[in-house]
Amino acid sequence: MSHFPRNSWGGARLPESTEPAGADPLATLLDTLRRPGLADELSGEERSVARIAVAVRAAGTVDHQGRGLMASRRFRVSLGAAFAGAVLVAMSGLAYAGALPGPAQGAASDVLSKVGVALPTSHNAAADTAGATASTGDEPGSTGDTGDTTGDEPGSTGDTGDTGGSGDTGSGDNGKGKLISELAHNTPAPGKGKVIAPIASNGKSHVGNPPGQLKKSGQSGGSHKPDHPSHPAHPDHPSSGGGNGNGGGSGNGS
Amino acid sequence: MSEVTETAFGGILTAARLGEEWAVAALWRDVHPRLLRYLRVAAGAEAAEDLASEIWLDVAGGLRRFDGDRTSFLRFVFTICRRRVIDAGRRAGRRRTELMPPDALAAAGPAAVDDADAGLALDAALARLAALPRDQAEVILLRVVVGLDADTVGDVLGKRPGTVRVLQHRGLERLAKAVGEERRVTNDVPRTILETDEPLSA
Numbered sequence: 001m002s003h004f005p006r007n008s009w010g011g012a013r014l015p016e017s018t019e020p021a022g023a024d025p026l027a028t029l030l031d032t033l034r035r036p037g038l039a040d041e042l043s044g045e046e047r048s049v050a051r052i053a054v055a056v057r058a059a060g061t062v063d064h065q066g067r068g069l070m071a072s073r074r075f076r077v078s079l080g081a082a083f084a085g086a087v088l089v090a091m092s093g094l095a096y097a098g099a100l101p102g103p104a105q106g107a108a109s110d111v112l113s114k115v116g117v118a119l120p121t122s123h124n125a126a127a128d129t130a131g132a133t134a135s136t137g138d139e140p141g142s143t144g145d146t147g148d149t150t151g152d153e154p155g156s157t158g159d160t161g162d163t164g165g166s167g168d169t170g171s172g173d174n175g176k177g178k179l180i181s182e183l184a185h186n187t188p189a190p191g192k193g194k195v196i197a198p199i200a201s202n203g204k205s206h207v208g209n210p211p212g213q214l215k216k217s218g219q220s221g222g223s224h225k226p227d228h229p230s231h232p233a234h235p236d237h238p239s240s241g242g243g244n245g246n247g248g249g250s251g252n253g254s
Numbered sequence: 255m256s257e258v259t260e261t262a263f264g265g266i267l268t269a270a271r272l273g274e275e276w277a278v279a280a281l282w283r284d285v286h287p288r289l290l291r292y293l294r295v296a297a298g299a300e301a302a303e304d305l306a307s308e309i310w311l312d313v314a315g316g317l318r319r320f321d322g323d324r325t326s327f328l329r330f331v332f333t334i335c336r337r338r339v340i341d342a343g344r345r346a347g348r349r350r351t352e353l354m355p356p357d358a359l360a361a362a363g364p365a366a367v368d369d370a371d372a373g374l375a376l377d378a379a380l381a382r383l384a385a386l387p388r389d390q391a392e393v394i395l396l397r398v399v400v401g402l403d404a405d406t407v408g409d410v411l412g413k414r415p416g417t418v419r420v421l422q423h424r425g426l427e428r429l430a431k432a433v434g435e436e437r438r439v440t441n442d443v444p445r446t447i448l449e450t451d452e453p454l455s456a
Contacts, residue, residue: 025430025433025434025437026426026429026430026433029379029382029429029433030398032372032375032376032378032379033291033376033379033380033383033395033398033399034398034399034401035372035376036287037283037286037287038287038372038373038376040373041286041287041290041291042283042286042287045279045282045283045286048282048286048307048310049275049278049279049282050275051307051310051311052278052282052310052311052313052314053273053274053275053278053314054273055310055311055314055315056270056271056272056273056278056314056317056318057272057273059314059315059316059317059318060271060273060318
């Protein structure tokens, strides 16, 4: 819409200088920008509106499916995270107990040692096992069981009462079982495992050695664990000595 | 522009979400001219129609999730619009697309602003806006053409309201200066005989 009249003869517009006094050209410009939609701007309304309406209706369906998919994804992610967390906790527990397979235990020990958590290495775990087997004198109840299961000769497991001899017979280590039996019988309870384990394992076990020392020497074995402090020896238990003999002998024999 | 009133907007939006064509048409008539004008400045006249179609499809896709008043709807639409323009600019491999070819502004001429033909006047006004720095032009478009307040414009552009006001002030100042200079130049040009009101003498 023009502010200016057209003259009657030529249709030529009047120049701007005839614009009413006080009219702000900037305001005129802004009014032009605010003008209602022109015909060419609104052309194609029916086609556009129909297409948009179809898209809105279609989006309703797609959106619903999308939300379902999103929920499903969220559920899957949550489930995966929970599973991963459970696996992590379980593996950490196993690593702390030294029950992982060798390489995995070593890797777990390396990783967690960096954050200040001391875990048994794979070698430590093996030594612990050996030490535990050898020092079964600390656990009288378990010696007979070990002997029963490992003894190749069932009659040598202490049925006769000659436990030291049966250990020797079972192991065939030339009196080693007897020696261990005697050690187990005579050594005071604290540190008994440290004395017995190296002998029983032929020097492979390094129970009680600090971990750093083991790494430097490149030897296997060594344990951070105390020698079963929760299971003190029972020196006044007469059968424990015999049991030790069985355990030591059978452990070596196996 | 046939504006949808705030009071009517809620009902129209509800119907539009269900895909009712009358409601979609009401929203379209309210927004589309503003959208085109914004796009003509921000993305160029050639790309404006295509971009507007893409933007409307995006709006249609998000309409069911949208909830709010008319101002929120305009913010929603023009946020999509701005992203589309930025994407188009990246695709074109240039930061800014000219509104019109350089000669178009010259062709429009100073007098075109006051052209009785609304389309030409609008073209000229948009061309003047396009001559501004981009951020100033965007602010003026969103404030003047779209009718958003400074806070909402800040939301759309990712700027603080104070920055929006400063840009608006600078843009309008620059625009006024440009229009004033052209006006002075026009007044100095002698009139041709056909431009006078005096009757032709035989």
